[in-house]
Amino acid sequence: MPTALVAQRESRPVVVASKPFGESYLLAEMFSQLLESRGFSVDRKPGLGATEIAFGALRTDAIDVYPEYTGTGLVAILHDTLPDSVAADPRAVFAHVARRFANLYHVRWLPPLGFQNTYAIAVTRSTASRYHLRTLSDLARESPHLTAGFTADFIGRSDGLVGLSRVYGLRPRAVRPLAPAVKYQALASGAVDVIDGYSTDGLLARYDLVTLVDDKHFFPPYEAAALVSSRLDRQMPGAVAALTLLSGRLDEETMRQLNRRVEVNGEDVSRVASDELAALGLSGSTHDASEAKAAPSAQHSGFMEYMWDRRATTAALLVRHLELVAFALVAAVIVAVPLGLGLERTRRIAEPTIGALGVLQTIPSIALLAFMIPLLGIGVVPALVALWLYALYPIARGTYTGVRDADPEAVNAAEALGTTPTQRLLWVRLPLAAPVIMAGIRTAAVITVGAATLAAFIGAGGLGEPIVAGLALADTRMILSGALPAAALALAVDGVLAIVERLVTPAHRRKRFWRRRTEGPNVSIAPAI
């Protein structure tokens, strides 16, 4: 989503972020439009990959505000436990969390928005009647017969599966980690029997699901609120005041409807947000609605028309994606080719070193990005560093293998005839190794085009953004609007590098367009060109 620039009273933009699920995108967009209508310029960073990334970014002032829930703050960030009487009271929980966050992280909770979005452990209506499920205790009783599909986030949290097992004795026959967007389809199709939904999810109604009652009051309250950085609090009190206008103005039913419009009807997040702000009487001057050009029933227009409408956005995302790939790849070549050459001279440490680079590839990208936030913030820089790290291995491996294996007889002869090591490298070893080195670079390039979708998790833009958002909102067209250009880009990059490979392949190996009989002593043709 491009930054909307309006007449500004503040010169520095407010950075508004969200996590990659529908309600988070919605709330963040409402924050953004509210600020813009008050004259602030906003830099949107939607879809930050996980709580760790979003909160880590807020703590380090890399972002200024994102929507969070008090229960998440209590359990997943603070890891606090409260006595049951306190834990059941939303006001008390809010006070506790606000105080602790202020002391520990210097981060401020604005007054709650007015609704809770708690976990809704859901089953299909037919499952509920078949096993007589009404409460979570019922579920726990039947759980050995059931397969659970939970988000990875939920599986690890103590206010998630861990706690449910402890308090209710929930022991599903199998637990499948699912991406947030596919949960509902998985449940509806019968691939899993129970999922962790959210109580304001639009898709709950769409699929006619039953939410199980938390009879032991395990889940803490999850009041939604804006979480604000210390920088914003100190330097831009006007922005904080603007955001506070939304406090207490949203209720659960409203949120369900808004979520339904986005997730079920497929409406544009930007339009739904602006409609609600208008309904609340909070929109100020007219804002730039270039994003909301799609008709309300946008879902029904053709795919080609959809892509055509989005062409400017897609082009911008493509350019950013290409920039990320190009910089990361060039930087990786600059480091990995000399590294491969150097390792060829010190073969004892070569395999362990290249092996270590290979291990880097196995680090999950979200973990890597979260790790880098305190050092590098969010945005393009950590994304480039991550992509650079992933590209090193194929290039180093290709260079090392290519140079090591390049015609040893020729290299020995060149040495015996009086070439210097540098001459051997430039005249003999590199030219003969070039095809293998290029193979490594081509591999790295195609990998990088795919991996660059991770840039979306850390607010660096690129074609991953519509993919992540489309996954979160179950919007296939949005997914394709990112995935198809990404695939085309991968083919194009590989095509360009194929040409480069042909240019660096030594003359004796270039495939000819015509065949000539030149083998053996019975040569009978004019000199070769």
Add this chain to the structure above:
Amino acid sequence: MPISLAARNVSHHFGNVVALDDVTIDVPAGRATALVGESGSGKTTLLRCFNRLVEPESGQVMVGDQDVQRQSPVTLRRGIGYVQQHGGLLPHWRVLRNVELVPTLQHMPDSAEAARRALELVGLSSVQFGSRFPHELSGGQRQRVALARSIAARPGVILLDEPFGALDAISRAELQESFDNLRRDLSVTTLLVTHDLAEAGRLAEEVVVMRKGRIEQRGSMRDLIRSPATDYVARLIERARAGLEALRA
């Protein structure tokens, strides 16, 4: 101008294995000498001492009356021709450019011309072969190119390590003849390593038999046949003769 070779009390190990054991040898300028022996005899190791591809643990190695340690290896090697068993031509360079390598390294002003002449000397037409790639030539032709490459800059000495070992019998014979003529035309010192006694007799004025890092005997082929100094030499000759006898009807 041919130059002499000399080794004095040269010893070398590879790990626990003795490669050279206190070897002393002189090759006068202009002489063709062959080092003969089985694998592990040290003949290749000794050869490679002269262009510092092997740096012996002890002893002195001299090329043209100069200790090899007094020059950088690179300079030394540019003045010594070298031919190895599998040619070692640069596969991505055309024939002429391969042959031109050492003249280019020496910054000779007419390097291309020197290369062409070298090709003619080994019996290859530079017009016909100059712009081919090595993979387009037969094995025998490739070795001829390797030979041409070694003499293009007119070195004072050529070292050859089993240069014809990988060739079929006919090609080998042809190349032996070419090499013989070449050597006489150019008046260059040659040190040739071979396991083939007959070849040694054919190409060299002096034959040096080596075994387990030591010199068993040296002399003309005739001397070796008439008066073998050790049992080993006698057996070597006998085996070679038996091989030739098998070819008689």
